[in-house]
Amino acid sequence: MENSKSSKIKSWLIRVLKGVIIGSAFILPGISGGALAAIFGLYERIILFLASITKNFKLKNIINDILFFIPLGIGGIIGVFAFSLLFSTIFAMAEVQIFWLFIGFIVGTAPTLWRQSAREGRKPKHLIIMIISLVVAIALLIFTENNIGDEMPLNFLTWVMAGGITAIGMLIPGLSSATLLVFLQMYYPLTVAISSLNLGVIVPFGIGGVLTVLLLSRLTAFILKKAYATMMHVVIGLLIASTLLIIPRDYNYISIGGAISAVTFVVGIIISYFMCKLEDKYVED
DSSP states (O other), X not given: OHHHHHHHHHHHHHHHHHHHHHHHHTTSTTOOHHHHXXXXXXXXXXXXXXXXXXXXXXXXHHHHHHHHHXXXXXXXXXXXXXXXXXXXXXXXXXXXXXXXXXXXXXXXXXXXXXXXHTTTOOOHHHHHHHHHHHHHHHHHHHHHHHSOOSOOOOSHHHHHHHHHHHHHHHHSXXXXXXXXXXXXXXXXXXHHHHHTTOHHHHHHHHHHHHHHHHHHHHHHHHHHHHOHHHHHHHHHHHHHHHHHHTSOOSSOOSSHHHHHHHHHHHHHHHHHHHHHHHHHHSOOO
């Protein structure tokens, strides 16, 4: 009985930690919250839960899911606020090193996502789809980066749009919503608003996120059910593309900063390895 209780507490704390990491993905450019959720084996359950809110509503199932997601939600809130605050203090002084930390995290957890993508089989066509998604994603991100227009006005409607973009980053694994917000020049004002609890920004941002999730979650759940392997290989292509594009290039790595970057990269891999081991040990039903 005591061991069972201890396992439940550890499982709960693991989900809080996963929530922190997933929440941070909505703040750090190049990192996809949906992809991290997929890596942790949570993505499909999240999408099916969101879809069930608007269809096939069953109170018992909803309550069980809510109890399961409470620690994730707590962790997610901590991650969003903590990394928003981090960006206004430490991140500006160690941007390259922080990026390498998360690149290491993605590299370390990628094997888990690769195994998950073969859950329903892997065929040559899936590898072709993965390569196509990789090439298309890189082309689109580079095009967007080179053709971003003038700075957008920051008002209620544009913050609603920003919330929608962030939600899409959760629904579509591999898509970094923070990167898109950087392109739209809305990212830094958003992180400052979140860290300072500016409700004039947080409220419309939340409205946009909730509306987008409710409108698109069922479609995403349908695709998962009908074409799981295809979607997951698209995810891998998007994840590789977003990871390649956030690698800091204009930086002198023959320096102390370069050495620290190597350390944070290794630390990211170690953290992800530890998380994957915990995932294998404490299977979340």
